[in-house]
Amino acid sequence: MAQDMSIDDLLQQMTTAAPFLTGVTVSGGESTMQLKFVRQLFAAIKAHPQLSHLTCLIDSNGYLSTNSWRAMLDEFDGAMIDLKAMNNELHQWLTGKGNQRVLDTIRFLDQHNKLTELRFLAIPEITDTPEELSAIQSFIKELRSDFTLKVNAFSNKAVKGEARQWSNLPTERAQDIKELLISS
Amino acid sequence: MSHQQAGDIQSPLRNIVNDPKLSFIQKARYLSLQADSMLEYPELPAQVKAALESRLICDMFEGHAPFKPRYVLPDYQTALKNGSEYLELPAPQDLDEAINFLLILFNHVPSVTGMPVFIGRIDQLLEPFADESISDEQLHKKIRLMWQMIDRTLPDAFLHTNIGPEDSRVARAVLAVDRELKQVAPNLTLRYDPAITPDSLLLQAIENITICNKPHIANDAMNVADYKALGDFRDYGVVSCYNTLPMAGGAHSLVRVDLKKAAEASDGTVEGFLNKTLPEVCEWTYQILQARINYLVNESNFYQSSFLVHEGLIDPKRFTAMFGMFGMAEAVNHLLNLDTAEGYGHSKEAQALSLRISEKLAEIVESTPLEHCWHNRAMLHAQSGINMDVETSPGCRIPYGHEPSNLEHILAVLPHHKLYVAGISDIFPVDETVKNNPQALMAICKGSLQQGLRIFTCDMANNELIRVTGYMVRRSDIQKHKEEGSRLDTSVLGAGAAENCGILNRNARTISNENIVWGSDLS
Structure with a gap:
């Protein structure tokens, strides 16, 4: 349910809640689809005496081009990026698009210490295969910055279409995958 | 009779x-x-007796002949230093002796329940004895045994201990044991001061809350400042439910005003209530307090005979009286003719009136003399309710089941906190999903205290330990009590509270309630 809001509307709400918060994260949908607004909002937060202590984070699918990330590098504190699959065809099948831009985004943010969190959605027998996990493990080894790795367990409750037939991933399995991915 | x-x-x-x-x-x-x-009740004028009988004013069923103070906060530090002649115990020399000494002493500390409501700042008391000869495992075990001893021999959830604001091995062990045992006794408060308490200690306490709804997080800097401003500062303690009282003293008595009944007895106008009904009811309350305190101090011989006085663990001059109130929400809604769902906690008009009432009460309490009391006056307390309260909310709390979002809730009640120096508490119901994000709960806790909340208390849905009014009860005990009784005296009260006060109907709220507009200032 979309609604139109101005920067001022948001600042007013944030000022009320600010003493209880450590930061602001814009999510979506896809928050970078509203990039101009996000940049104005972050600039306004950083300039506001009651809000400037808040960290400004972006929750994104990673499709934004590295040029766009570069242009706003000083304006946000970090981003949380979803990685759906390492295998490009699998990624294409899952999302309708290849993963090159996502991988570029992750590498770029990592190099500039702006990768706050990397998320991997583990779907039984689709993305939790030995090949996928091994590929992600190698990819993570290349990254140098201090980010949080989060392995989300797939749940068929909040999805549509074919995905409803996929089985749920037990939370213990997600924990095991996380340990596997961060082990060197 | x-x-x-x-x-x-x-x-x-x-x-x-x-x-x-x-x-x-x-x-x-x-x-x-x-x-x-x-026994005969202390002598009171007929209209005051009538106010007691109609329960417009409630004496908390403290009894007809007060022969012990309601709340006692002994200076356990002095006891550990000097030993006790009365108990024939020398000053303890090591951790085992200190724990044994305290466990014995606890059994000789009275309160309204017959069991102590305050067992000291346990970390400060034991830390000097927890030297390098005691390993972490040994310390954990000793605290664990002590906790079991307390819960089984003094089974009363009003029995309260404090830790913090300083970090210490004992404080850490207490939090570890408390979450492991999930007992109703002792009740526990972490005294938090952002200048002293490390985040890691606060986070451990917050994680405990997500597991067992304990501890309370008290605003130590605020309490210390308020007590220092009163003068004659010798520390304070958080005792019983969440009562804040002078150390080495306590409270002779607690009498509370039912603001709902007072509002109903008024002419129905705000000015009539504030300027006529409320002062009159307060005057009667003072007459009851004075009569009870006179009996305790002059007739009962408690302060003349207690070894706690003789050995300098309490000073009769450091006992205050608690002027209690409850039913703010219902009083305000009655006077403004508002429904519960749109009333106190949801409306700016209701908040403004409630503040006027609290300020009026604070003004009366600060200016009314009361003999035999610390600073010759009472202290204001938002009373958290007893198990027979039906459709009347504790203190300044928003009616259970009608709480707004967490942030609106905190902002609605926060301005009251500075006025209730002898204690006030609001229970913030939080959704159990916060277990996955204790950092968020910690941010809210810190923000609340920084803005002047006196104490931060949560109740997480579905934990076995439930916060009743300020004390704890085990969910399973409520049912069990009905069938076979309970070894815990407070389970009896908890079962009554569940039936009469709707504590199990609290509105659990998620921390990040995206559909709520925070800036909408309680309209």
Whole structure:
């Protein structure tokens, strides 16, 4: 349910809640689809005496081009990026698009210490295969910055279409995958 | 009672004696309460007696002949230093002796319940004894045994201990043991001061809250400042539910005003309530307090005979009286003719009136003399309710089941906190999903205290330990009590609170309630 809001509307709400918060994260949908607004909002937060202590984070699918990330590098504190699959065809099948831009985004943010969190959605027998996990493990080894790795367990409750037939991933399995991915 | 027939006098005693659900200790205690109620009440004018009988004013069933103070906060530090002649115990020399000394002493500290409501700042008391000869495992085990001893021999959830604001091995061990055992006793408060308490200690306490709804997080800097401003500062303690009282003293008595009944007894106008009804009801409350305190101080011989006084653990001059109030929400909604769902906690107009009422009460309490009391006056307390309160909310709380979002809730009640120096608490119901994000709960806790909340208390849905009014009860005990009784005296009260006060209906709220507009300033 979309609604139109101005920067001022948001600042007013944030000022009320600010003493209880450590930061602001814009999510979506896809928050970078509203990039101009996000940049104005972050600039306004950083300039506001009651809000400037808040960290400004972006929750994104990673499709934004590295040029766009570069242009706003000083304006946000970090981003949380979803990685759906390492295998490009699998990624294409899952999302309708290849993963090159996502991988570029992750590498770029990592190099500039702006990768706050990397998320991997583990779907039984689709993305939790030995090949996928091994590929992600190698990819993570290349990254140098201090980010949080989060392995989300797939749940068929909040999805549509074919995905409803996929089985749920037990939370213990997600924990095991996380340990596997961060082990060197 | 003298006009009653012997059979009438005996039957309540007989019922207690033969009750299948009470233990022999509970029977002895109930018999003593019954005997106390057979004595004449201290002399009061007829209209004041009528106010007591109609329950416009409530004396908390403290009894007809007060022979011990309601709340006692002994200076345990002095006891550990000097030993006790009365108890024939020398000053302890190591951790085992210190724990043993305290466990013995606790059994000699009275309160309204007959068991102590304050067992000290346990980390400060034990830390000097927890030297390098004691390993972390040993310390954990000793605290664990001590916690079991307290819960099994002094089974009363009003029994309260404090830790913090300093970090210490004992404070850490206490938090670890408390979450492991999930006992109702002792009640626990972490005193938090952002300048002193490390985040890691606060986070450990917050994680405990997500597991067992304990501890309370008290605003130590605020309490210290308020107590220093009063003068004659010798520390304070958070005791019983969340009462904040002078250390090495306590409270002689607590009498509370039912603001709902007061509002209903007024002419129905705000000005009539504030300028006529409220001052009059307060005056009657003072008459009750003074009569009870006079009896305790002048007739009962408690302060003359107690070894706690003789050995310098309490000073009769450091006892205050608690001027309690409850039913703010219902009083305000009555006066403004608002429904519960749109009333106090949801409306700016209701908040403004509630603040006027609190300020009026604070002004009365600060300016009304009360003999035999610390600083010659009472202290204001938002009373958290007793198990027979039906459709009347504790203190300044928003009615259970009608709480707004967490942030609106905190912002609605926060301005009251500075006025209730002897304690106020609001229970913030949080959704159990916060277990996955204790950092968020910590941010809210810190923000609340920084803005002037006196104490931060949560109740997470579905935990086995439930916060009743300020004390804890085990969910399973409520049902069990109905069927077979309980070894815990407070479970009896908790079961009553569940039936009468709707504590199980609290509105759980998620921390990040995206559909709520925070800036909408309680309209």
